[in-house]
Amino acid sequence: MKRNKLLEKIGFRYLVNLKSKEIHRVSFLKESCNLSVMVHAFYAPKLLVLILLRYGFNGCCHCYTSKNNES
Numbered sequence: 925m926k927r928n929k930l931l932e933k934i935g936f937r938y939l940v941n942l943k944s945k946e947i948h949r950v951s952f953l954k955e956s957c958n959l960s961v962m963v964h965a966f967y968a969p970k971l972l973v974l975i976l977l978r979y980g981f982n983g984c985c986h987c988y989t990s991k992n993n994e995s
């Protein structure tokens with residue numbers, strides 16, 4: 925997918941990958957997050973991200989390490 929600067933500006937600071945169940949933080953995105961190959965992903969605000977993290981989603985090990993349960 926491509927980044928949407930407008931959505932990021934109005935507070936959607938996270939990218940949720942439905943396929944891998946990983947959540948990325950747009951401010952800390954790395955090459956290794958492979959944004960360009962993500963297909964089933966959408967922008968989400970923090971509140972939704974906090975809920976998803978409780979339901980089996982994981983923080984990305986490159987850009988959201990504080991919520992990554994494998995590191």
Ligand SMILES: [Zn+2]
Nearest residue numbers: 948957984987
């Ligand atoms: Zn990431």
